[in-house]
Amino acid sequence: MKGIKIIVCLIITCHCSTTSMAQVVLPKILGNGMVLQRNQPVPIWGTAKPGEKITVKFNKQSKTGVTDASGKWMVILNAMQASVNPATLTIIGSNTVELHDILVGEVWLCSGQSNMQYEMRKNSKVKKPDTSTVNSPVDELQRAHNPNIRIFLATQKNLQKTDSTHSDWSVAEDSALRAFSAAGYFFAKNLNHDLNVPVGIISSAVSGSRIEPWVSPDAFEAIPYFKTNDIKVEGDPGKFYSKMIEPLAPFALKGFLWYQGESNCFLGETITYTYKMEALINSWRKLWSNKNLPFYYVQIAPYYYTQGKGPVTYTEFTEPELREAQAMALQIPHTDMIVTTDLNDDLKNIHPPFKWEIGRRLELQALTNTYGQKQVISSGPMYKGMKTNANRIILEFKSIGDGLVSHDGKPLSDFTIAGADGKFVPANATIVGNHIEVSAPSVNAPVAARFAWSESAQPNFYNRNGLPAVPFRTDNPLKFTLTAN
Template sequence: MYFKKLKFITLSILLLCTSPLFSQITLPKILGHNMVLQQQQKVPIWGTAAAGEKITVSFANQTKNTVTDQSGNWSVKLNAMKASFTPKDMTIKGKTTIVLKNILVGEVWLCSGQSNMEYAMRKYSKFQTAIKGNKPPEDDLNTAKNTNIRIFLDRRKYMDPNPEHTGWESAMGRPLVDFSAVGYYFAKDLYAKLNVPIGMISAAVPGSRIEPWIQSSKLEFEPKLKNGKILDKLNNDGGDSGKFYDTMIQPLIPFALKGMLWYQGESNCFLNENIRYTYKFKTLIESWRNDWQDKKLPFYFVQIAPYNYSASKDRPLTTETLPEFWEAQALALHLKNTAMISITDLVDNTADLHPGYKWEVGRRLSLVAANKAYHQKNVIYSGPVFQKMKIVNNTIEVSFSNIGSGLISRDGKPLDWFNIAGADGKFLPAKAEIKDNKVIVSSPEVQHPYSVRFGWNEAAQSNFINKEGLPAVPFRSDNPWEKLFK
């Protein structure tokens, strides 16, 4: 009789402990030990517990109280804080208590995209075989020891709440091996510029198109051009829309960020996309900003590298497929608080879809962030960008923005990859000379020039740069989409 009574009491206790009344506080995977919280912003902290449970969050001399709703959801916002190298603990208390340890306050960035963003530090040996430019100044994979750079690798199958509250790590040792090389080098260079803790979140999937990164419902529309023409519904392109958004981006919302980095496009370029990609890209940027409730959230991206798309046996692509895609990417610059880097010079072999210069890609993105997000206007972040053209007699005079300290030829030879055409639209190789920080383009075979193109070929790796060593961005003055995109 005694044992039956004891068994009944034990079972009753177990049932009570597993009922909603006694359910434990659960946190999203992104909230954990070793994380970095965004400085100078209100910082959301959120999770679940039993319905009607009182929750207290304490961190850095702040205490916030709330009560869960009928579904057990709760959230608070910590007041804006200054950057701090001093590790602190966060206590989250309800009927149970969670203590998150070793938390810093600094700058937090999300980097996303496909394989070139996912490209992990474990491929470091490929960096060392790069034949252009400077190699990484040190063997970061084996020598990195900065505990103030923290990383979070967003794995689509492992984003469920973790009772151990792990996920964030210092950027060193084994955790760094699998982390995005672009993300790490961005953080490393940004740390040197700002001297505050840096937190990087990497959410990238090799081979992914842009559609899986956009919430499915956001793609159900027909873009309308300025001339009134309506494009087919974007979602007709397929591509598993929302697949990675649902599993990798949504679980991060609304973790406080300073900005976003994007390196993707190769998979959509293989589909010969142009203006349709621009509208998808616009939708991604605007919808992610809306998710984070910040229409001004910085969004910086990489213009994909030269590659032999025309060699594809599956689709009828040409040497102009990639330049047209570059153009589609660049149209997104019409959105506020966006910026783009060009990497046409960072390729050793145009048959390699994954060039190894990831430290330089990360550095260039950090230049953008320094100039745009942190207002260091003395930092030059881009090579020459086409601004306007003017027909002068039998030449075309081309003006550029982002000239930096001046326009030059990288190797001292005449500028290459310029083409010029008359009204017939037949483009021919042209002579291009720098004069007063403009480029004068001409050809004896084109007596009445009408338009000009630069780098308009998938293999183009021009010697045209500014004195800061950043490459000019490919362009065509006869861009058919510039006046139609909205």
Template sequence: MKQLLSSLSGKRQSLLMLVLTLFSFSANAKVLLPQILSSNMVLQREKPINIWGYASPAEKVEVTFAGQKKQTVTDKNGNWSVILRPLKTSATPQTMTIAGSNKIELTNILVGEVWVCSGQSNMEYQMRKLAKIPKPKNEKLGFPADEVEKAKNTQIRIFLVNRKQLAKPDSVHKSWAVAQDSALKAFSAVGYFFAKEVQEKLGIPVGMISSSVSGSAIEPWVSPEAFAQEPYFKNTKVGNDPGKFYTPMIEPLSKFKIRGFLWYQGETNCFLNEDISYAYKMKTLINLWRKAWGEQDLPFYYVQIAPYDYSKQKSDKVVLTTETQPKFWEAQQQVLRLPKTGMISTNDLNDNGGDLHPTYKWEVGRRLALVALGKTYNQQIDFSGPVFKAISFRNNQALLDFDYLKSANATKITGFTIADASGKFVNADAALKDGKVFVFSKEIAKPTAVRYNWTENPTGNLYSNGLPALPFRTDNPLTKQFKTN
């Protein structure tokens, strides 16, 4: 044992010791469950459901739920698990019984849709903060400052991951909660407003699992082994503590069936002036998480980080410029080339370029929900603003094609710049006609490239479906550099 421990890192030693402690504890223990299985939970509909836990070795355990009864015997280490057949949607509270040498009753269980939301501070951003922020400038987006007071929807359930507790067995069985009162105050605003929109539109129970850490880079959410398997990092040492949060905060959730993931992270990596390396880190994370859950097609929807004055920040490591953030957005957008992914734009969701934590979390959650409703739940809705697809040139104009662009004509469009072979970009005029955007400038006779909102303080007004276009440049160097397989 000493030889085994000495070969592991300190973090892995701690986890192994915890597991060994649980095994030792279970040798003389009653039936115990992991934190993620508790009263008030939502179970994922239409998928085989894992129910697992700990008990004494060779102990018989029986699980009863929704007309199903499953029996098993614990292994020599006291581990046990059963699989329930796929469950139908149920908004009626039900009780699950787990019986061994003792009997556990989990009550008020619903069956519906379950999502994991993760990232850094903008995902962690708590509902309680809404009551203290100043009134946002964009009144059209609303301001639900009193949402916690009004929230009484028992069809929305929440689970807030405690990184120090998740891997420990649960003897209280109350880690899930109805999304109201003190539990909601501490929960992710983005996660809650996502759930509110999905629950309202689908009319079924929604469970949200929030696992985020303020200030975290992306690397701690990915295991070292996953980085080692990605060719891009073959000869690169990945910093920022790979696995630090994945091991205690994501991996223990992976037996719990879900519909998909929501991700809001990137500011910490943007401060390091990253571009294509971040795209590969996201690719690695997505592949790892899908593999951990055993489902390669789990939806992964994420947030384009909001505008911020990175160029005004001092850094001892890198030089931050006005192109630092646009290049990062570009890297984030490359990940859309992976299957079952989606990204929302937040270009218009920051009233102050010096605020790293914009207040419009209700709109971020709503926009993520629109993507899920359109792409996962096949609702016939408009879920995306314009996304650049192709460029062509005619005379002295650039003609841009977009996905998700309504064909109606519009007034003058702002936010575009245009360049010729010299590479010098100048402000451009733009107009929407016949489903295309025409971009031109009197200063450019033979255009070769166009950019939109290519700045850390974007003001462009290209919208469709009430949603902003993603920023882009047609002279994007990452298209050929980023490999999806």
């Protein structure tokens, strides 16, 4: 009798296993309430029984494919215009899966460490550096009920599972929004307002993570810098790439948003970080088979790293050098960066609370560089070049917008100058037209200038469009050589 029961159980188990293998199964990123990317082909994919015919129907389109020997299948929907009208996507195989409430619009992926993961629920009302009270993410939670903004929170666990609920996409409101990236949400909110199309935002970030786990290991091998300098890349390369990025591909995206660097700053990194950023960007673009996908990122904010705990001995220049490495990555095509020197009112807090402004500035980059709204000013002044004139250095800038300005009306702060001895001293800085002249009484023959070159610098040098200048030094000894593709 016992043997019969075992045989019956085995038959049931085999039947369930066979049935499961025959079922159409979708990745987590495909679900009810999702946003599909407009104006470009849209892959729909999953698994089923090998050799099975799969039909996908959506908005008068019907596409058919056949699973390969391993049971994988994919069909590509034709490019579609944006639509706020909820529609149903149907996948037909041995079973039928219906995904409801689907919109078509713009889709972005945001990633990084804790400042990108930083949830909407974390702050009550706070004060900006100019002391004016503004609405925080928590206040936004009371108002957020826009059905045309959809969010998907990726975790190490949910991307590895399959289920039949298809419920991981949500309207950006209530408990789902409370746990979502504040920077990502405010980017989406601004983009939805300015483009007037649905926006889907995917957050895949891990608190405390370094850059290396987000990169495909073979991407480092493709960068000659690491081999030439015999640099072994540590920090678990590929760990989050395989668990939290690969499962999202090839979901159609418009671009990437990145906020990370603090953990690598604790390592005292400089130019090596630039090459790691190149590896990251290359690996993600390769995964999505599009070398032109936009990549917009956040330069880390002021913070007392000298008071932190890390494996290096910090100086006040540790953070400026990491920020410099981030800025050098702008040489990578289709990238841009926002500056945050004005967005931390507590330099002992590595998590600046002003994430709505982070999202807004990232969206300005997208408007200008991705959506072609050239009238939008998206960057603050950026160092372009210098020349000397007697006892002065004349600094030239790009991204001046409507002109250079002292944001608070006070003399420009955080400029230093040095002569041939390399000793930097505070400098007097004056705006003259579209350039700045810097000098110091003790430096008769200046050769170099620096701006915001300390971890605590919160300078008042902006353009008239309200965007802070990018920290720099004219005596940067490091060179970044872009890998030829």
